Amino acid sequence: MDGMVEENGTSGASGVTDPLASAASSASTTPHVVVTSIVQLTLPTQAPSAQVQSVIQPNQQSVIQTASNIQSVQLPKGNVILVSKPSSVIHTTQGTLQTLQIKPEPNTLVSTQGQSCSDESCSDDENPKRNYREMLTRRPSYRKILNDLGGAEIAVIPAGALQTESGLHTLAVSGGTGGGAIVQYATNQDGQFYVPEDQTRKRELRLLKNREAARECRRKKKEYIKCLENRVAVLENQNKALIEELKSLKELYCQQKTE
DNA sequence: ACGTTCCGACGTCAGCGAAT
DNA sequence: ATTCGCTGACGTCGGAACGT
Numbered sequence: 001m002d003g004m005v006e007e008n009g010t011s012g013a014s015g016v017t018d019p020l021a022s023a024a025s026s027a028s029t030t031p032h033v034v035v036t037s038i039v040q041l042t043l044p045t046q047a048p049s050a051q052v053q054s055v056i057q058p059n060q061q062s063v064i065q066t067a068s069n070i071q072s073v074q075l076p077k078g079n080v081i082l083v084s085k086p087s088s089v090i091h092t093t094q095g096t097l098q099t100l101q102i103k104p105e106p107n108t109l110v111s112t113q114g115q116s117c118s119d120e121s122c123s124d125d126e127n128p129k130r131n132y133r134e135m136l137t138r139r140p141s142y143r144k145i146l147n148d149l150g151g152a153e154i155a156v157i158p159a160g161a162l163q164t165e166s167g168l169h170t171l172a173v174s175g176g177t178g179g180g181a182i183v184q185y186a187t188n189q190d191g192q193f194y195v196p197e198d199q200t201r202k203r204e205l206r207l208l209k210n211r212e213a214a215r216e217c218r219r220k221k222k223e224y225i226k227c228l229e230n231r232v233a234v235l236e237n238q239n240k241a242l243i244e245e246l247k248s249l250k251e252l253y254c255q256q257k258t259e
Numbered sequence: 260a261c262g263t264t265c266c267g268a269c270g271t272c273a274g275c276g277a278a279t
Numbered sequence: 280a281t282t283c284g285c286t287g288a289c290g291t292c293g294g295a296a297c298g299t
Contacts, residue, residue, distance in 0.1 A: 209284080211270060217286055218268075 206283095207271070210272085213284060214270070214286080215268090217284095221286085
């Protein structure tokens, strides 16, 4: 933990966007956020040193981590942190652990209570494209279709059938994990099937990339759900507090009225 | 101990939109 | 038109929890 924490105390820190202004924008969802001071933090290590000038609400002890090496830096209470580097993670240590990852936009304000989150996945904005996509029903996979048809594990098409102009054949394959696949085969002089090497390599590369993409996608999805859950918790607390406030104000009003 | 059910993670396919 | 990345859907697997 050799991170450098530098207290500026003003919003005019070098190259720092005005946190108050940003806080105001996030205050639409978090009107109770009070900025007390600004911490400019340079995370340690040679690795992607996440320079963080970041954000947080008062009276919360927080931890900032870089996404890559997960080294954390404890911050004193009562500071506002402005994150200027994407791919940083902020954990609060108060109550249940909360994690926010700053992804796409630098200079995005983040609050540790999860009311506002820079990740697009945490946005309340309606995404028409996504909504549209969600409305679309997906057609069944080839594997399912084959199963429904009572198909065998592998449907082999005789050499010569479905031969394309390029001299390749198309086979529908199922089995193993996941859905079916359409694979192109060539035939040699004996009429036996083989898969061209470059095609095999391309396929392996595509599968590898997709594997990693799927992993990342799941990670983001989990993060998003956590973010939503945090938000629910925060809003529930706010709601409770407002109800209490309303109640006490009512009582006060009634008292004064009777006097 | 065993079978069953549930759950989370994974790999793959398919389809979409964006980038080229 | 093609390529690429993202993500929903699907099937599979392994482990935990549970009932018998």
